[in-house]
Structures are given as structure tokens and as C-alpha cells.
Amino acid sequence: MVDNPINIEVKDLNVWFKDIHALKGINLRIYKNEILSIIGPANSGKTSFLRTLNRLNDLTDGFRMTGKVIFDGKDIYSKDIDVNLLRIKIGMVFALPIPLPFSIFDNVAYGLQGRIKNNKEINQRVEKALKSAYLWEEVKDRLKESAYKLSGGQQQRLCIARTLALEPQVILFDEPCSGLDPISTAKIEEAMIRLKNDYTIILVTNNTKQAARVSDRTAFFLSGELIETDITNKIFTASMDKRTEDYITGRFG
């Protein structure tokens, strides 16, 4: 993986929410077509880090940051960045499935409307996205139904499809399986592994086993610091830092 070109480079990133120093001097490279998982106990800054990458923290009161996040050769926090376009290139799937209050089809087409004029192309993109998220077979006859009629796992795959429809370069997953049963989780993990061929994936997870199953590299966060990053196998078998090992083996967190 480390041989792939760099997709996102985070340099000396510090983040504050009001007085809380949430991320402290993070340096991290994310390579193309890898799955990087981020693990760590609660309040270690995993989600804050993820939300820094698509500038979703901008919506949060009291957010301040220093440092750089280089994506596509540009700092995403520089003034001339089109934030809406950035969020299309760096898509996000949230912890709990959040279908918007529309039909299944409209949920997936949501981000396309206004960008693509041609209805036929929208239809094609929706179908393709649903197929990539392994949902097409289950919903193809009920696209006009409300998205709330789907099960939790289906809703989460719908949210993945919604992001895929925009054809992003990077997908951020924020604990995407935290509310799901093991079978739904397996389906989503399977989807992630296949999606790796076309996308770069960053996965925040509380489930260390999930990180071990799907990711190429793993980063361990603790109290806002990046403790270490390495090939997943190495992190899980021979981590450099004692704290990483303690966390993985369940001695704290």
C-alpha cells in the first residue's frame, strides 16, 4: 500500500473545539486505494479527525485548527477551495444510517440533482451506486418507497450508495457498523473491501476486530494524539508502542 501514490497528507494538524484541544499534532499520509482504519478509545479524536478531512467540523461551534490537509495537491483549508465540491470528492458515511426523508431512489439521487441534468444518466448512476453497495437486488422493485421502510443494515448500505453515486475519490466511514447486526456488518465489510479497488477508504471503528479484518493499515489514536500507524498485521501482532498493544488486547478503553 505504501507504494501507492499519496491521496491525502495531513501535516501538523491541531484541532480545538472551544477550549478543548481535540487533535494534537497529527501527521498522517493516506495512500490511494487503501483501507486505513483508525482505532482508539472514546474521545480519542477519531471522529474529529475524520470530520476534519471533509470540513464537516466547519459546522461545529468553536472549531479552530492549525496545520495542513493536502488533497489533490491543495490544502483543503485554503481560501479558494469549493467546500461543496470537496465534500463530493471526499464522501462520508455516518455511524447511524441517516436516510433523508425521501424515497429510496431520491436518497441516492440526492447529490446528483442539480449537477447532472440528464435523467437517464441519473438513473444509471443510481443503479450503479446501488449495485456497488450490494443493495440493488433488494430494492430494485421498490425504488419509490420511503427509505425508512428499509432495515437498519439496508439503510446503511443505502447511505453508502448515496455517497458512491457522487463518484468520490475518498470515502470516510465513521463507525458504519456500530448499530448493525453481524450479518449486516459482514455485508458492509464485504462492500468496503471491493470498493477499495476504486476508492480510498478511511474507516473509524470501535471494533478492533473489524479493523483487523478489513484494513490494510491501522492508525491508533489516544487522547487526541496519533500514537502509531502501521500495516494492520504489524499493529495487531507486533505494535511498537505498549499503549497500542494494551488497547488491542483490551486492557483499557
Place this chain on the structure above:
Amino acid sequence: MSKIKEFIIEKIIFLCGIITIVFIILIFLFLLKEGLSLFKSVRIFEFIFGKNWYPISEPPQFGILPLILGSLLVTLGAGIISIPVGIGCAIFIAEVAPRWLKDILKAFIELLAAIPSVVLGFIGMVTLVPFVKNFFGLPTGLTAFTGSIMLAFMAMPTMVSIAEDALYAVPYTYKEAAYALGASRWQTIYRVIIPGAFSGILAAIMLGIGRVVGETMAVMMLTGNSARIPQSFFDPVRTLTATIANEMGEAVVGSQHYFALFSIGIVLFIISFFVNITADIFMHHKK
């Protein structure tokens, strides 16, 4: 001892709860008894669709169609003005304005709600009435249009605060999800937040309208009190409420005129009842 205390307190609270219901039922019964007495001598159809309201001529005519149309026209006008402005204001406060401006705006809207309607009517009389007269070149500035403008101001506080609550009630996660899909602020408001708050916004509109229908003082002062069928927004009109307020003092108790005013009360009651019920249905509407 404490058991007795508990018992007494419980009974008192029960009484408080029952009293409201009893009062409402008594008021309603009284209204019905007095109002329905009219229909011993006047047919309902003639009452509702009669074109002439001459309660003290000989023989008297009790047609409230001009009054209904007057109320409708003023309400319609107030709705046309207050709905877009009020809902726009709510969206601005809930989604767009920075915090400090939000607080100032909310304070001003509460202030607007605190102005007594007679004061608004008075202000309208000395400022708006001459303005409307001169601007449109009318024989009088006391028109349905003038009343509509002032009533729009009175409907706005209710509308804004309820619509704002409805907008806040849209889960924050929807907003985040929309932003994460590359939606701009306007797209998020227009395509996610407003549809999400739609039933609440409708309820806000209905309650605002309800306020307009029942309002008396300001319309009485501003609309010219002419019980004729209006031809346009720029005619003087008289509303149902203004008629009762104007004539109750001079109607002989027990006369046909007196009963007719109560019948108008029933009509008003039915209208506001339906407006409130509709608002209620929207408010508790589940997606």
C-alpha cells in the same frame, strides 16, 4: 395527617383541571342557546348567504355574507403578506442568521407579539391609513388592504416562533448528511430542512391565520366598517368580529339583533375550531 394533605391537594388539582372544561362547556352552551334562538325567526340559509346586514331597519335583514367575505378578504390579504415573510423570517432565524443576530431578531419578534392590538390599530390609523389613501388615490384609506397589512404583523410572531421550532426539530443529522453529500446551504434548507419541517410549518401558518380570523380591535379601526360585499381589496369591509364588537353595546338584550350577534359568534367559533383542528392535525402529523 400527610395522607389527608395528599388527598386535599389531589382534589384541588383535579378541580382545577375540571373547571376549565366546565367553563368551556358552559360558554359553548350559552353561545349555542343564544345564537340558535335567531333561527326561530330567520332561516339559516338566509343568515349565511343573505347579502344585506341591516339589523335595525324595519324589517331587519340578517345576511352575514358581506361580513364573511370581509373576514375572508382581510384574512386572505394578511395571509398573502404574512406567510412568505413569516416563514422566510423563521428560516432566516433558524438556519441562516449568526447567533447574535438570531437573538436580536427573536427579541424583536417577541416584542411585536407584546404590542396590544389596539395600539397597532391606532398606529395603523395615523400612519398606514393616510398612506394607503394617497398612494393608491382612494376615497378612503380604511380598506381591507390596510387591515390586512396590520393583521399580517399580528400573525407574524405566532407564525415565526412555531415555524422556527419546527425547523429546529429537523434532526441535525439530516443537515450533516446533506452537507456531506456536497449540498450547499441553500440546497440543504430547500431540499432537506423545509420538507422535514413541512407539517410544522403548515401548523404555524394555520395558527397565524387563526389569530387573524379572531382579531377584532385593529380590524375594526382600520377596515372602514362597511357591511357591504367588497368588490376589491381596496374597498372598506367589515369583519365578523368587528360586527359583534361594534353592535353588542347597542343591541337590546333578547332582541333578534342580539341573537344574530351570537349566531355570528357561533360562525366564528366554527371557523376557528376548524383552523385549530387543521393546525393540530399538521402538528401531530407523522411522516
